[in-house]
Amino acid sequence: MMTEEMDGNIIELTDAEAELYDRQIRLWGLESQKRLRAAKILLIGLNGFGAEVAKNIILAGVKSITFLDNRELSQLDLCAQFLAPKNAIGKNRAEASLERAQTLNPMVEVAVDTESVDDKPDKFFENFDVVCASECSLTQLKRINRACRKNGVKFFAGDVWGTFGYTFADLGKHDFVEDVVQSKKIQSSEAGEPALAKVKFETITTTVKKSITFVPFETILDTCDLPRDGEPYYLLKILLNYREKHGHDPLPSERDTDSLKKEAAVIIDKYKLGDKIDHLICENLYAQISPVCAIVGGVMAQEIIKTVSQKQSPHNNLFLFNPDTMCGKILCLGQK
Amino acid sequence: MAASISGVLDTDLQNAVLRSKVLVVGAGGIGCEVLKNLVMTGFTDIEIIDLDTIDVSNLNRQFLFHKQHVGKSKAAVARETALKFNPDVKITHYHDSITTSDYGVSFFKKFNLVMNALDNRAARNHVNRMCLASDIPLIESGTAGYEGQVELIKKGLSQCYECTTKAPQKTYPGCTIRNTPSEPIHCIVWAKHLFNQLFGEEDPDQDVSPDTADPEAADTAGEGALQTESNDKGNVDRVSTRTWAQSSGYDAEKLFMKLFHDDIMYLLSMDNLWKKRRPPVPLIWTDLPDGVAGCSKDTVEPGLRDQRQWSIAECGSVFAQSIKSLSKELAERQKKCPSDHLIWDKDDQSAMDFVAACANIRAYIFGIAQKNRFDIKSMAGNIIPAIATTNAIIAGIVVLHAFRILLDNLKACRSVYLRSKPNHKNLLLVPEKSVNPPNPLCYVCAPTPQVTLALDTTKMTVKELEETVLKTRLNMIAPDVMIDGKGIVVISSEEGETEANNGRILEQLGIRDGTILKADDFLQNYSLTITIVQREAPAVKGQTPDFLIAADPEDLKPKEEDDGSKEPSTSNGKVEKFDQDAVVLVETEVTPQSSDADVSKKRKTVTPPPDVVNKKQRTENSNGYEDDDICIIEDSDSDMQCIYQKSVSPTKHTNKPSETKYETEAQVIPNKCMLQKHKPLLDEECLIVYDEGDETPIPPTVKQQRAE
Known part of the structure; x- marks a missing residue:
């Protein structure tokens, strides 16, 4: 590879x-x-x-x-x-x-x-x-x-x-290197002048090898434990479902129709969202x-x-x- | 185009976009991206201004420009390319500086909003004032590497660009540059000063030699130094550097021997400099070492050509070659216009070669690590790396802010920060919780702006007041100054009206402790009331700033009496940053200094007032988004043009007797640098200013200072 x-x-x-x-x-x-x-x-x-x-x-x-x-x-x-x-x-x-x-x-x-x-x-x-x-x-x-x-x-x-x-x-499985910056305290007390010992800091950059294992797209499609302010996730699901069903994305000409709202209702109901994502559905989501x-x-x-x-x-x-x-x-x- | 197709944008936004008229200031990295977003969204009336021309190094991100456009006006080409994206938009372009009087309040008032896409602080300050004066919303933005920031500036609603103190330019004490360099950057600054001495605009504050007016007298210079150490010698010397170089026909060997042998011998004679330092080793032109530490001559090192380390012998030949071509270029220019000179440009082959070679030769002499040309270019040119993706993301947020302004929803325009890594909340794009309110003490956007200015009225001249205080520090373009209540005009922006005052000492015009000055800038529609406080100039020039400025007079009270407990404590996590940053400047000052007592006293003098420190901590604890959310501001682009214009003249007329007393200064400086860097609302002018490329990322501490 x-x-x-x-x-x-x-x-x-x-x-x-x-x-x-x-x-x-x-x-x-x-x-x-x-x-x-x-x-x-x-x-x-x-x-x-x-x-x-x-x-x-x-x-x-x-x-x-x-x-x-x-x-x-x-x-x-x-x-x-x-x-x-x-x-x-x-x-x-x-x-x-x-x-x-x-x-x-x-x-x-x-x-x-x-x-x-x-x-x-x-x-x-x-x-x-x-x-x-x-x-x-x-x-x-x-x-x-x-x-x-x-x-x-x-x-x-x-x-x-x-x-x-x-x-x-x-x-x-992705391998990469990452720079880790650490700040190190250096005590440099000078001979004869202990009262004036200076505290200095030095930044040390080390390169560390790391590895992360990712999951495929389908595994993220049915998540229940979203973090706080993760509401846009539901919007993503609504829009992907809409595309899957209609073969295209919501059109500006459909702005005032119910086709997107119908798709939204399914998700709102499934995750019991109440009015939590209504403001997002009202955003400009066309083109x-x-x-x-x-x-x-x-x-x-x-x-x-x-x-x-x-x-x-x-x-x-x-x-x-x-x-x-x-x-x-x-x-x-x-x-x- | 989004706004021309019904239903894409909601009707209010669609109408607002179609009816708007906007100004983009800057057609660089962010400007190109903003312009693309505007024309694609369907804005119909756009004006764009930029004084710059296109360089090859722009093409990796300023995507409206291509190879064939190199050398052309950025504003003109940006317009041309953007019109291909959307031929139905009206774009007016100006290949000009926004700071000229052609763009006054009535110009700004034409627009619904202004978007800054600038790369330097001077222009940002100016547009800030113009938008405040015109009461037009301004969207300020900047990127540096992977990070960026967007903020709204609106009179009365938000902080203005000058509400927070920006970190002052990095400065290096003259004696460190001229006598006792200890880091690569000191040698690079010296080399740039040398360039100006030899080929550029001569600046008395950029002297490079320890002494010796006459190279012929170099043999006895050492003795002279010991006898006349406390005398002012710089004035004579600085005139002669170029004169002498010219009279020798810019002979590389003679120049080399003066700079890297004779002057070093002279420095060596000042033996108390070297009691606790490694003494420099003079070089002989005919006997330059040709090995490179850790490299065999025969192996080809991988990497860019510029990343290869030169031997000193190679530096010598690059030195000779670059002098040859630079002196030729200078002579050609002066044939046409005798007062013409070269302007240092990091992208000019010979100018960059010259600085790289000189910096490395000097580093070798002083036992400082050498750097390759690639790295020296970064440092000498203050290049802040810039990439397309960061600019694109920031420009996207700029235009989303523009939408909100057009819908009159200014409160929604909270500052947004792009981080290089997600924060603890996993946010990559981090909005503030609300628009930052104005600083009531801001000397720019407060209803009646005022400052207290502490200076020595028995020493400072009117010209110095104008250049270093009003123009450089307070960013006025063409100030008019009157003594309040007396009607005496001290400085007039009309040519010739007050020239006679230039050389006069402030006291001679009746300016003394308690005098109130009214300073106006007609173009900026800006009036500032300045209260003068008498503050005796330091015994040795260069030890403390020539003047101090504060919005709160309390900040100017002498702090010598402060007890040590008020110093920032390194045991406190928040304040540790002060020292941490400072290490960049002081870490290689390993030699113990002989007058450490002075150092500690000095340190107290310039310690940030404790109230400021506390304020900062409170801010960090209260704003919800911890310090790591707030990264940087300023810009990406790295073009030096305006910087040099700016950095050459202001100090020209100041005739400072600060070139003596090397040792004393050398010992105080490290701590001074460190503290002045963080000192709020103060400034200093007496040290050599290392031009910061005007591309200074603002450290978080400064940015946040008044966020509460």
């Missing part, structure tokens, strides 16, 4: 790469940058959220990214999908996004695949180090996650509905709102970068953005 492959071919960065990636190398280090430039990413679903993830990943300097999407660009996509030009409405979303995506960083291989994810055999996912799925049904998510697990591919999922969004990660795609897509891309570079602890396993409070919370669900 990823590690062996990269250890096998240590290629130094070119001067052009060093210049382009200067500011981020100063943050995550040369080693991380080398791992990034060997990583192959599959991005499923080129909506506004997908465009944000694509932008961030391409700018970071991965080896390659493949856009997999069989949908056509719609008017609604243009609420947030800045990679596809307006005159491409009706064309394949992945194809429509290629040109602008490639311009972001000519050093990254950007490829397009217009088939349906359902037509891809499990083996297809082996071609990638990371798979990130968006706008998929529950059935599709479970299946892609299983295929990734089987092949040791890092699996991510994420979506944005209006101003609400989530990201999820199943990295199987995708650009600033929220930027937030959730930014978090998603940073998690992919973190995972590929095998540095720092990834979020385990669900990130929820609450549009009402602007809290961005990590929930660790489905653990046995």
